Amino acid sequence: EAGVTQSPTHLIKTRGQQATLRCSPISGHTSVYWYQQALGLGLQFLLWYDEGEERNRGNFPPRFSGRQFPNYSSELNVNALELEDSALYLCASSLGQHNEKLFFGSGTQLSVL
C-alpha cells in the first residue's frame, strides 16, 4: 500500500512568487493535514481538510490557502512568498475518525530566495 506522497520534493522560489505543493493521502483516508516545520523547529499546524471541506486552519496569514479535491488529494498554495516561508512542508493523512493517528509524507522543502 502506498504511503502519503508529496510533490515536489524540493521547490525553489523567489520572494513575491507563488508556490503550490501537492499531497496524495493514503488510499481510504479522507483527512489531510498540512504542517510547516522551519529548520530545527517543531510542527506548526497550517490547515486541515476532511471530505473536501476546510475544517480548521492554524495561525497563518490568508496567503496560505489550500483545497482538497474529490479524490481527497490536496494542494497547499502560498502566495506572495516571503523569506521566512522557507521550511519543510509536511502533509499527513488519517481516516478522519477520532483518536486516529497521522501518517506523514516525506515533505516538500521550500526555499525562498
Next chain:
Amino acid sequence: GQQVMQIPQYQHVQEGEDFTTYCNSSTTLSNIQWYKQRPGGHPVFLIQLVKSGEVKKQKRLTFQFGEAKKNSSLHITATQTTDVGTYFCAINTGNQFYFGTGTSLTVIP
C-alpha cells in the same frame, strides 16, 4: 489554544544510557500520541495512550500517561544510535493535532 510543553528541548546521551522526555499540558487530555522524526525524515507514529495511568512498552521504549491525564513520558532504556531523532508528543483535540516542541536526542557512540 491548546498548549503542550515538552522538555527537555535537547538531550545528549552516551550510547547505553537511558533517556526520558516529558510532555505536559495545563488541561486534561483525552489522548496523547508520540511520534519520532529521524534526521532528514518525517514524523512516524509510535503509540497512542488513552487511559489514565496507562503504561505501554515497545521493546526498549516505555510510554506513560499520567493519572490526571495531563502529562506523559517516553523513556528509552539503554539507548542505541538508531534512537537518534526528535521525539514529539501530540494531542488530538478533534479540531487538530497539537504537537509538542519536541526533544532532539543525540546518542554518542
